[in-house]
Amino acid sequence: MGRRHRDALFPPAAVERLARHVDIDPQLVVEDAGGFDRIADLASVELLVTSWGCPPLDAAALARMPALKAVVHAAGSVKHHVTEACWDRGLRVSTAAAANAVPVAEYTLAAVLFANKRVLEIGGLYREHRTALDWSAHFPGFGNYRRTIGIVGASMVGRRMLELLRAFDFDVLVADPHLDPAEARTLGARPVDLDELLALCDVVSLHAPALPETHHLLDTRRLALMRDGATLVNTGRGSLVDTAALTAELRSGRLHAVLDVTEPEVLPADSPLYALPNVLLTPHIAGSLGGELLRITGSALEEVERYCAGREFAHPVSRAALSVSA
Known part of the structure; x- marks a missing residue:
């Protein structure tokens, strides 16, 4: 070592x-x-x-x-x-x-809860205006009650996330071609295919491994399936997402993202993802530190x-x- x-x-x-x-x-x-x-x-x-x-x-x-x-x-x-x-x-x-899955799941859970509560955007507006605004008018329907969360990949972190999510009032979906549907239901989630998960979820969290078949798993077509206002959380591997396609969606303002891993890692200094108000970038800190x-x-x-x-x-x-x- x-x-x-x-x-x-x-x-x-x-x-x-x-x-x-x-x-x-x-x-x-x-x-x-x-x-x-x-x-x-x-x-x-x-x-x-x-x-x-x-x-x-x-x-x-x-x-x-x-x-x-x-x-x-x-x-x-x-x-x-x-x-x-x-x-x-x-x-x-x-x-x-x-053991390493524990802090990754903790980080991801925090990202899910903050995403639905629109903490990043509200914090930015509060800092800018320095007064209370009508947050419900700015973010209608925001909050965590009965939101739909999608877990992509029943890995160790994915399974730990499913365990943690059971404590909340969420509807949880999971997509993993290697996961038995009966086991998925035992884990507290409804098994669906990836395209359906992307179309239905308020937050999509990636926990699939980096394999040839998962390279750019979320490409232009699949990112377009995500609901307007949905949040993508990636604490898995940067290669799971086509960075150019995601950047285009984020620049349009249609999606939000919490990205602890990217492709490449580190992003170029001129990447727009550093400055977009609907993006939280962290430098691969979700794991054990x-x-x-x-x-x-x-x-x-x-x-x-x-x-x-x-x-x-x-x-x-x-x-x-x-x-x-x-």
Whole structure:
């Protein structure tokens, strides 16, 4: 992992907890592919603890670690470093994606609630006029009661969102080709196809993985299906949305957006999305940051302890599941 991530994720108390179960040199950090070559003794390594910045675990790296049996990832997606060679070796892989999903869902829920309440626009008008206006006249029908919310992708974050939304007076729809309709209803949502969801929802929240088949999932045609005044929330992947098509809709004023991820990331300095009053841009902050990182640490430590006790991982990653997930 990157050294700065080691410092943030594994403070002394966490290292001490690790050391109760495994032999570890807390100063030994591999943050580039050449790092494996600079370590004299890798032959006995049985377990890797990884995080953001881990170099690919390709065939060459694995050849240096003939005893390696498992990888515990103290972050979300393992796609950046777990290669086909890892699956061919039969490595067990765990991820803290479930822990990282919590703050993303919290951010997204706040975005949904603020979007329906028109907090961004009202805050701007209040700042500009510095007096109370007739907000209902400016935003007829605004508020959160009986609004229709659409979740695109029953990923870990999508499922966490469905759980959180059940506490509110919302009608919730979900679109995911891999989700069984009966399970969708168990999660508290009505399953529909994506086009229907876009046409019916006041807020559409994206939680699909970045895959070839989801590239520009929301293109010109699909964005045009969204209701006038609807809000698009993207805390998933920037590539899910055609940025040019979305920019055109937002510049017209027909739609609103809360975007924590974009394509490209970061947007060019001259992008109109920075200045549009119906857009909230944040710099990929929905995931775990600051004190939230310790939730990921706790998840990874628990997985190490489970491994050392001869138990199955609580959050395993499989080769098959990875092909349709983030």
